[in-house]
Amino acid sequence: MKNVNFKKVKIFNFLSIGKTPVEIEFTPGIHLITGINRDKTDRRNGVGKSSVIESVYFAIFGQTLRELKKDLIPNNYTNSTCEVILDFDIIENKICTAYQIIRTLNPSKLYLYENGKDITRDTIKNTEEYIFKLLNATPSLFENCVIMSLNSSIPFMAKSKVEKRKFIESIFNLEIFSKMLSLAREDVNNNKKLYEIELTKFEEIDNNCKALQQQKENILKSRSEKIVVYEQRKIDNSKEKSTLIQTLNNIKIESIDNFNEKLQKLKAGLEECECRIDKHNESRTIVSRDIQNIETQLNKIGTKNNNCPVCLRPILEHDLDIIEQEKQLLQTKINLLQKDVKVSIEKINTLKQKKETIKELIDKCNTSINSNKLKTQEKLNVEERLKRLIEWLCQLDTDILQLKNENTDVDSLIISNKLKLKTLQENVNKLKLTNNLLDTVKFIVSEEGVKSYIVNKILEVFNNKLMQYLKKMNANSYCVFNEYFEEEIINEKGKICSYFNFSGAERKDIDLACLFAFMDMRRLQGDITYNLSIYDELFDSSLDEKGIDQVTNILKERVEKYNECVIIISHRKESVKAVTDNIIFLEKKSGQTKRINYNPFI
DSSP: OEEEEEEEEEEESBTTBOSSOEEEEOOSEEEEEEEEETTSTTBOTTSSHHHHHHHHHHHHHSSOTTOOOGGGSBOTTTOSOEEEEEEEEEEETTEEEEEEEEEEETTTEEEEEETTEEOOOSSHHHHHHHHHHHHTOOHHHHHHHTEEETTTSOOGGGSOHHHHHHHHHHHTTOHHHHHHHHHHHHHHHHHHHHHHHHHHHHHHHHHHHHHHHHHHHHHHHHHHHHHHHHHHHHHHHHHHHHHHHHHHHHOOOOOHHHHHHHHHHHHHHHHHHHHHHHHHHHHHHHHHHHHHHHHHHHHHSOOSSSBOTTTOOBOOHHHHHHHHHHHHHHHHHHHHHHHHHHHHHHHHHHHHHHHHHHHHHHHHHHHHHHHHHHHHHHHHHHHHHHHHHHHHHHHHHHHHHHHHOOOOTTHHHHHHHHHHHHHHHHHHHHHHHHHHHHHHHHHHTSTTTHHHHHHHHHHHHHHHHHHHHHHHTTOSEEEEEOTTOOEEEEETTSOEEOGGGSOHHHHHHHHHHHHHHHHHHHHHHOSEEESEEEEETSSSSSOOHHHHHHHHHHHHHHHHHHOOEEEEEOOOGGGGGGOSSOEEEEEEETTEEEEEOOOTTO
16 A cells, blocks of 8 residues: 655745745644635635645646636736645655655746655656656545535536546546556457458458459460360361371372473474474565566567567567467466465465474473472472471460460469468457457446446445445435446435435535545555545535534544544634644735734634
8 A cells, every 4th residue: 555645835926825935734633724814804715725725736736726727826916936845755565755846837847856866757747647656646536535625616416427437436446447448448449440451451352362263263264265276276287287198199290301391392393383484485485476577577478469569570470489489488487386386385384284283282281381380389388288287286285285284374463362361361360359358358347347346345335434424424314326326315204315405504414425435435445545635615614513513523533543634724713623733824915825823813
């Protein structure tokens, strides 16, 4: 257990307190803070009594209970640096450590000393967090278990359900469950987000794997279809190959040299025929010309007249015989020459017939040569086609072999994605398992889990404590809380009532009973205790004299039992009866509050 013993507070220029410091020691007993306001004659309000309790709260939390703006906290008359010094000891494991907090405004500073050594952190925020950790302090805890302003703040029973629950959980140290639940929910949400992210990745990669697998199947299917086509093509090519080989065997090609030699001879014979025909034509032409000349000469020999047309002498019988003989001679020549012409014509016709025969033979020879060339080209074409078919058949065998291979370009991607998928599957399974565990943890720390069991046990003690304090104050009601921290108030007639059905004094009894019960529960929790409790205007409203006596007796019991320093802030003179120790008397004058010696006659 950690015991925090507040020793003293020293205040400068804080709220109504001026340059003259107000110092208060927190010794065991019941102390009273009261005073007088000289700025308003015969008034005890506005003295600055609450400034004392605000200073303790300010030193720890850096703000006031009334949540004033920081520029309104320094005393507006002095315009000097506002400073609060709080001294306290922490006793833990029988080791006592002295601490001092110094907090200032104008400028804003925060210092922390441990056994006189400066242990201030690098920033105000970090120093505050260290102080909160040392004191196990929260504003709610201090407002309800250490510094209690009963009239200026909303009573516990008048708070909302959420506020009640939050405060009770802090008193019972159950906020750890709320924190755990919050953390569990946060972890669940974060884990679910991670799970959803990983699941999305998994589904994406899984879809990629399926798509790639489908792509591979399509590729293999396409290959199978191609194999069928290629096999059929092989069959067709093989058939064509056989046909071509047979065709190649059937092609008979004769030697072209024989045809060329024969063709040359025929061409030579044709030329000879043409030469001979030309010679006979030439000879016939000459003979024909000779016949024409002789015929002309024959036509000129003789005349029908009696006289010679040349010499004009008379033509005699003798002359006529000579002329006739000459005509017969010329006619004989003509006949001989005509026979020569006829022979030449016959020879020419014979040569022409021979020429036509030679031409026919040349045409046949050319036809044979062309046919031979066509067969040669056909053979070349068949051989070329056969060569191509053989190459294609080899290529088809290679292609079919490759197509029968089940490896594809997407295999590496499939393997890579499957590895990713396996990793993601493991992550998804782990996150799913973690989700289940976190859901279990969330249930355990939820209202329905172990917290419910603990709360029921604690509530037994708390309700008993509450009942004890209500009895001590002779309250005409009793109050119990259920596991959901919902109260049930029963009046003296046994009827369930609302808190607001009771009078102000009756509500004050319930408020104080709750207050003392909470303080006891906090002490029973065993983690930390405080030696200080401050009550602002405890006796100033609602309580009658009997009520004041009853509350005073409870406070005296607490001082005797727990060695507490109880400070009561009040402006009622009757409050002096409750004091067992110091009366701290404050005086406000010219806008500044200071501590003066107590004068019971004032």
